[in-house]
Amino acid sequence: MANQNVSDVIEQYLKALLEADEQVEIRRAAIAEQFNCVPSQINYVIKTRFTPERGYVVESKRGGGGYIRILKVKVRSGCGLVEWMIERLPRRIREEDARVMIQKLYDEGIVERQTGNMMLSVLSRQTLNVGDRETEEHLRARLMLAFLQSLQYER
Known part of the structure; x- marks a missing residue:
């Protein structure tokens, strides 16, 4: 301690x-x-x-x-974690918040380690490299939404 x-x-x-x-x-x-x-x-x-x-x-x-x-948070019956995240995904998302969400998806067994690492790589500041923070966070949120939506149909 x-x-x-x-x-x-x-x-x-x-x-x-x-x-x-x-x-x-x-x-x-x-x-x-x-x-x-x-x-x-x-x-x-x-x-x-x-x-x-x-x-x-x-x-x-x-x-x-x-x-x-x-x-x-208790996920409602019939509504999975992915749907819950989609409903609450903000228009802008910081890299750290995306990392936390991906970790939660991994912890819950929704994505495997390789998939999670790939998502982290795509959403990283280095990969997005757009210049200003606001544009980067908007783009990250759109990409995260696309990832989450694709997870709805892979089950």
Whole structure:
């Protein structure tokens, strides 16, 4: 644990809570106090590590009785992970987010290692090489959509 930063420790803590229950409700200030960090550190961890691409939905309520609720995503019966990803795919996607989605597809046995690595290669910044970030992210999202749609019919 000596090599871990506070974000990693907070992430592991929240994931451990989610192991026991598919939903956890926290108070940002209480968690920040527990880990001796600023509340914005909690926001950062939740925003970057508990995303739909990683299998989570986050809800929050501000104010005196406010909370942050993290839920493990359950894919609806009859609607697979690929369809779920297609429905929620943004118009622009960062390379890291594409990597996380491909890892999830691999972890769930939807793509094999070789296919996942090929997808990563095609979606990499080096391969796209379009110059500006916005165009790159739009192109990556379109390619990811094409990959996901092709996976719907290969089963």
